Amino acid sequence: MSSDVPSPTPVVAARDLVKSYPPARRGGTETVVLTGISMTVEPGEFVAIVGPSGSGKSTLLYCLAGLEPPSRGQVLLLGEDPATLLRGRLARLRRSGVGFVFQSFNLIPSLSARENVTLPARLSGRRVRAAEVTAALAAVGLQDRGSHRPGELSGGQQQRVAIARVLAARPRVVFADEPTGALDGATGTAVLGLLTQAAHAGSAVVLVTHDLEAAARADRVIVLRDGAIHGELRTPTAAEIFAAVHGHPAGALR
Known part of the structure; x- marks a missing residue:
């Protein structure tokens, strides 16, 4: 009797x-x-996408998220092709x-922080308990x-409200495009x-960032150059990511 466990279906492919x-x-x-580009993202996986300026990082994220249609090829998001x-x-x-x-946070200016956090659930017809909203806001301080x-609210506080909105919605996949670019270090x-x-709680996370220390938090880092995948690294250091992005021989792809 085989003990093989079927591989989970990717949330993004x-x-x-x-x-x-x-x-x-x-x-x-x-x-x-x-x-x-050919790639997959598994449930609960934290994937960072890095590369030089102009390498196509944000465009790839938008295509994976169904915000931009591909010119050719296919994207499956939660098992469905957004283009169809x-x-x-x-x-x-x-x-x-x-x-x-x-x-850019994408908060609704006329709504309170609590109302912004509950908005995705309200739009999808799902009821969110007040305790869930309170817990999500508490999680971001x-x-x-x-x-x-x-x-x-300050810029940092607005970004944390955006994160709380994601935590409360408990999505299967989170797409983050330079979410720390306008924030101070802390x-x-x-x-x-x-x-x-969020990734540890089961949501896949796809992060585009120029911050190599941020990328080093990911389970897997995809390195783009000239619109193509140059390589992938698993649990790399920031130094290894730097070497891969800039084509240095040290810290070669593994």
């Missing part, structure tokens, strides 16, 4: 993903940003299973700021700790 943009003017050439879904079905898929954390609107470290906590 890309196959031969290509993304290009048409020429800005007639007679120009198209801009190819991603060239044949009607707008309403795609919106429901995002609301029910996907969390987003961006540098903002239990006493629930009635404050975003304009009354607040950025706290935000990364919360993303790690």
Whole structure:
């Protein structure tokens, strides 16, 4: 009798993903940003995507999240191809299973912190208990700021509200694009700790970052160069990531 345990179904899968943009003017050439990306993200896995400026990191994240359609190839998000879904079905898929954390926070200015945290659940028709919201705000150290609107909070506090919104929604996958870029060191470290906590609780996390110390927190680091995967590293140090990004022989890919 076999003791083999079936591998979990990836929450995100890309196959031969290509993304290009048409020429800005007639007679120009198209801009190819991603060239044949194939990758998967497993449940509960923390994956960081790094690479030089212009390597296609954010474009890859947006394609994986269903925010940008691929030019060729396929993306499966929670088992479905966003490019084939009607707008309403795609919106429901995002609301029910996907969390987003961006540098711009994306909070609703007219809503309080508590109301922003409960918004994804309300949009998906799911009831969130007050205790869950309180626990999510407490997890980011903002239990006493629930009635404050975003304009009354610092940038770091707004980002933590965005993280609390993800924690309360308990999505199957979280996409984070440079979430610490506008934060001071201490607040950025706290935000990364919360993303790690989300992964440990079972949500896959896909992080795009230029911060190599942040990337070193991931289970796996994907290195992009010129729109292609240059290599992958597992539980690397920041020095090993630096070497891989910049093509140095030290800390070679493993």
